[in-house]
Amino acid sequence: MHILIPLLPLLAFVVNGLFGKWLKTRAAAVSIGAVAGSCVLSLITLGRVLSGETFYGTVYEWISSGDFRASIGFNIDPLTAAMIAMVTLVASLIHIYSIGYMHGDKGFARFFAYLSLFTFSMLILVMADNFLLLYVGWEAVGLCSYLLIGFWYEKKSASDAGKKAFVVNRIGDFGFGLGIMLIFYTFRTLDYHEVFGAVQTIVGQTLSIPLYVTTIQADLTTVICLLLFVGAVGKSAQFPLHVWLPDAMEGPTPVSALIHAATMVTAGVYMVARANPLFSESSTALMVVGCVGGFTAFFAATIGLAQNDIKRVLAYSTVSQLGYMFLALGIGAYTAAIFHLLTHAFFKALLFLGSGSVIHAMSGEQDMRKMGGLRDKIPWTYGTFVVAALAISGIPPLAGFFSKDEILWQAYSHGTNYGAVLYLLGASAALMTAFYMFRLVFMTFHGKSRVETKAARHLHESPWSMVGPLVALAVFSAIAGFAGLPEAWGGGNWIHHFLGPVFGHGHEAAGGATHLERMMAGVSVVIALAGIGLAAFMYLVSPWLPGKLASGLGGLYRAVLNKWYMDEIYDFLFVNPGKRFATFLWEFVDAWVIDGIVNGTAGISNFFGERIRKFHTGHVENYALFMVTGVVIILGFYLFA
Known part of the structure; x- marks a missing residue:
């Protein structure tokens, strides 16, 4: 049964790729049927894992040469089961949404073929039982991102964005490839169980690294982890390799939702979490992961404050939220990172699909300065979008509150200066997140209409093929957080117990400090409400204020608006x-x-x-x-x- 989970989307890709010219709009039925079938099988698998079943085995002996052996095999444990359920569920809803969004596009069948290949690639990545098969899925999602970001290849900006994503990811993938080679050189195997079981045998060993005229000795485990993390930085768009992700907005909106929510960018977080036995043995590597994540969460949030393209605001939001996940990984809070990954998938998919519904209603317009007053025109889109905005802002009892608050609590309770710095970065990013998300909501849906006459004539709610997935995702965004309801709030923290066999206890804070945990959760809510209140004051009560502030801040505002000139710096240097x-x-x-x-x-x-x-x-x-x-x-x- 397990092999059918990735195989069905692959078959849909083959059928639509070969016969899409004749299938035309029926290509959607092929892809949706296949991915929905994978979703059902994934949920059945999740149920079996919940009952205590796991699977670890070889499907096919792939390569055997001397000491080197590679197989196509699957590792079905709680982490894999949770990931495949999320990937297939979100991908199914995005496939359904795409029927309405891509209606009339000449590349309709090709689009669904690529979506199915993307889903297959991510499933292979998370189901793999060895680093080589993981790398195959890793590279395949990179290829699919190139194909889908540049889907409208006649458009130069889309073609350039696809190439940019491909090239930037090659930098990270080079480091990732070196890390896998070093793993084989060290352990003589790439099998997860064999590698992780032998980690203790290399603790304390050093690696000689030639450097100009001298040789330095570096901790072997740390070198392996840092090389793997270079791959995660590229794939999950962390500073300084984050520059490709905002440009990925050139692709169709369902692509943005799939990349930002269920596939591609979550791969780096998953990989570090999967390799937790290695990372847990290197405090240096964990500190690098946490610092990069914390800084990225803060840095990307500052850029989101000033963007005017609705999809670019969400893009920098994704970069920032991924930073939260790496922040959690960096303090050993692996379960908290995966919990936020899972909840984020629902509300971020909802945000992107909601923005697509807005763009669809606005006849392709993406500039929020040309919107306003849309809530009465597209009420379903507005209602579901607000749910997602509240969730990502961390308002209880929505999903984002529990998962983000868990990360902030783990950082606060780490008991070190390192944890305190990460908490301050995360809390600051939380304030900015609430502000820029409701800046987006107020500029798009509230206030006076700034819609141009031509677009205003065609304003309409999206068809039910698009609205239906929005409603479903809104429900998941509202209830998914209860899977991790902490004991401090009377819950059983189910997600922690479920993922416990994969991560153990890591370095996560022990329960018991219920009063302090509730107090810090209250602080998180106050921070979120402050951000929302500030956005309401600036864009509803005093709409003249943003322009005056922009003029007053001068160079600082221009720097944020221009993304801290990162693209210009890379153009100059490289x-x-x-x-x-x-x-x-x-x-x-x-x-x-x-x-x-x-x-x-x-x-x-x-x-x-x-x-x-x-x-x-x-x-x-x-x-x-x-x-x-x-x-x-x-x-x-x-x-x-």
């Missing part, structure tokens, strides 16, 4: 020098050296040909003279040599 070097190779090496050699050979041949041709006069007496001369030379050679 892109432009790369282009100049490529131009040098083209104009000098290719045009002068390579073409010079080729053309020079032809020139030399032509030079000698011109001179030899002078001997070909066409007169018989000249040819006879040449022949006699040749005979005399040959005879002379043999007689006198």
Whole structure:
């Protein structure tokens, strides 16, 4: 049964890829049927794992060469079961939503083929029982992101965004690949159970790293973890490799939802959580993970404050929320990180699909400054969007409150300066998150209409193929948090007990400090309400204030608006020098050296040909003279040599 979970979306990809030209709109039924089938099987698998069943085995022996063996096998444990249930459920709803969103697009069948391949790739990634198969899924989701971000390839910005995502991810994937190679070099296997079971045998070992004229000794476990984390930084869009994700908005909105919620960017978080036996043995690696996550959560939130494109606000929100997950991983709170990953999937998918519904109603417009007053025109979209905005802001009893508050509590209760710094970064990001999410809500749905006349004539609620998934996701965004209802609130913290066999207790705070935990949860709610209240004051009560603040802040506002000039910095440091070097190779090496050699050979041949041709006069007496001369030379050679 387990093999059918990834196999069904793969079959849908093959069918739609080969026969999409003839299937046309029926391609949606093929993909939806396949992914829904995977979803049902995933939920059955989740039920079996809940009852105590697990599966770890080989489906097919793939490669065997000397010491190196690689198999196609699955590892079905609580972490995998939770992930595949989330991936297939969210992917199914996004597939259904895409029927209405992509209606009339000439690439309709191709789009559904790519969506199915994307789902298959993510399922392989999370179900793999070894690092090599995980890497196959890892690279496959990267390929799918390139295909889907650049889906409208006739549009230059979309094509460029696809290439940017592909290139930036190659940087992270290079480090990830080196990490997997070092794992095999160290353990002589890539199998999860064998690697994690042997971790204690390498604790304290060092690795000699040549560095210019010297050699440094580095902790082997730390080097492995940091190389793996480089891959996670690229795939999960953490600073400084975050720059590809906002540009991914050039793809169709269902793609944005799938990338940001259920696939691709969650892969890095999953990988670090899966490799927790390695990371738990390196305090240095965990500190790097936590610091990068905490800084990214804060940094991306600042950028989200000033963006005016509705999808770009959500994009930086994703980068920030992923930062929270890495912050949790960095303090050993693996369960809290996965809990937030699962709840985030629902409300972030809802936010992106809701923004797609807004864009659909606005005839393609994405600038919030040209919206306003839409709540009466698209009430279902508005209602579900507000649920998601409240959830991500951390308002109880919605899902985001329990998962985000768990991360902040774990950081606060870590009992170190490191934990305190991460808490302050997370709390600051929480304030900004609540502010920019309700800035988006108020600019889009409230206030006076700023909709242009042409778009206003076509304002309408989305069809039920789009609204239905919004309602379903709103329900999940409201109730998913109760899976992790902490004991301080009278719950059983089910998600912690469920994932306990995978993570153990990690470094997470023990229960018992119920009063303090409730107090800190109250602080989190106050922070969220402060952000929402500030947004309401600035965009509903005093709508003139944002413009005045922007003028007053001057350079700081422009820096935030321009994403702290990260793209410009990368252009200056890497892109432009790369282009100049490529131009040098083209104009000098290719045009002068390579073409010079080729053309020079032809020139030399032509030079000698011109001179030899002078001997070909066409007169018989000249040819006879040449022949006699040749005979005399040959005879002379043999007689006198």
